[in-house]
Amino acid sequence: MPNFKLVEESAKKIINMEVRGASRIARFAAETLKEFAKTVEKDFDENMRKASEILMNTRPTAVSLFNAINYVMMYKGENDEEKKADAIRRAEEFIRWVDTAKQKIGEIGAKRIKDGWTILTHCNSSTALMVIKTAFRQGKNIEVIATESRPRYQGHLTVKELAGEGIPTTLIVDSAVRYFMKDVDCVIVGADTITVNGALINKIGTSQIALCARESRVPFMVCAETYKFSPATLFGELVVIEERDAREVAPEEILNLGVKVRNPAFDVTPREYIDLIVTEIGAIPPEMAYVIIRERLGYGLEMGELKVSAKHFD
Numbered sequence: 001m002p003n004f005k006l007v008e009e010s011a012k013k014i015i016n017m018e019v020r021g022a023s024r025i026a027r028f029a030a031e032t033l034k035e036f037a038k039t040v041e042k043d044f045d046e047n048m049r050k051a052s053e054i055l056m057n058t059r060p061t062a063v064s065l066f067n068a069i070n071y072v073m074m075y076k077g078e079n080d081e082e083k084k085a086d087a088i089r090r091a092e093e094f095i096r097w098v099d100t101a102k103q104k105i106g107e108i109g110a111k112r113i114k115d116g117w118t119i120l121t122h123c124n125s126s127t128a129l130m131v132i133k134t135a136f137r138q139g140k141n142i143e144v145i146a147t148e149s150r151p152r153y154q155g156h157l158t159v160k161e162l163a164g165e166g167i168p169t170t171l172i173v174d175s176a177v178r179y180f181m182k183d184v185d186c187v188i189v190g191a192d193t194i195t196v197n198g199a200l201i202n203k204i205g206t207s208q209i210a211l212c213a214r215e216s217r218v219p220f221m222v223c224a225e226t227y228k229f230s231p232a233t234l235f236g237e238l239v240v241i242e243e244r245d246a247r248e249v250a251p252e253e254i255l256n257l258g259v260k261v262r263n264p265a266f267d268v269t270p271r272e273y274i275d276l277i278v279t280e281i282g283a284i285p286p287e288m289a290y291v292i293i294r295e296r297l298g299y300g301l302e303m304g305e306l307k308v309s310a311k312h313f314d
């Protein structure tokens with residue numbers, strides 16, 4: 001029997017943010033599809049399609065979820081048995097992509113961090129933290145300023161992780177970024193999505209930090225695996241910004257006043273504010289986003305026609 005309960009439970013974990021952060025969500029979706037595929041005995045295409053839809057309708061902004069599902073769903077085979085084996089193989093391949101990319105980004109990004117620097121980070125990006133931790137492990141004497149990242153306080157996860165590594169870390173409220181920017185040598189953040197024009201979609205508040213960094217001439221570095229680049233934006237689609245429950249922001253007492261409360265989870269940082277995007281295949285300017293979408297993900301504009309041919313990870 002196809003285990004849809006497993007898929008529903010995974011979807012719930014993504015929605016309630018028990019599993020969060022773009023790369024963890026992507027990895028978890030691939031793992032879930034892999035485990036689900038093992039339980040399918042017949043009508044493989046139909047069952048996998050249903051499971052994919054359930055996972056897809058969890059959080060709308062991070063393209064990594066789409067890319068993960070899409071990667072697994074490009075399985076091939078003459079019959080259900082072959083399709084199942086290929087889907088499982090592709091899921092495992094995607095999971096390896098997630099793990100190896102983070103390591104490589106850590107190594108590449110760490111080269112850009114100088115001894116003695118103070119780095120500001122926002123939210124909780126496992127990829128941005130990999131860069132910071134790699135630099136620290138190389139013996140660089142660095143400090144981190146981490147924003148608390150309201151309303152979900154992912155900054156608390158960040159400071160726990162950094163303190164666990166022994167990295168000197170200061171926690172600040174989100175609105176104190178400009179106050180502290182004079183002490184910052186580099187901003188390093190993660191990504192939920194990179195669009196074809198090189199814009200970054202990341203945790204709400206990222207664009208204000210980028211603006212502030214630009215004002216102070218502080219370099220702004222984004223850490224993004226290539227599966228965080230969005231092919232759909234090449235075809236003219238806009239990235240949907242998730243708007244979460246008002247109760248995450250305001251208590252009942254305020255909500256009862258009938259006041260409108262808005263809670264967008266992400267915002268857009270235009271490419272002009274980004275100095276560098278560190279991917280697992282190199283540190284690139286945001287202007288190279290189309291090249292990544294074409295060469296790495298296999299979606300391109302060919303002879304005036306839209307051509308879709310998603311590639312295998314190597």
Ligand SMILES: O=C(COP(=O)(O)O)[C@H](O)[C@H](O)COP(=O)(O)O
Nearest residue numbers: 020021022023125126127190191203
């Ligand atoms: O904005 C967030 C998390 O938002 P949320 O907590 O709402 O999921 C992170 O910066 C990116 O997802 C990148 O994370 P990673 O580098 O770990 O993929």
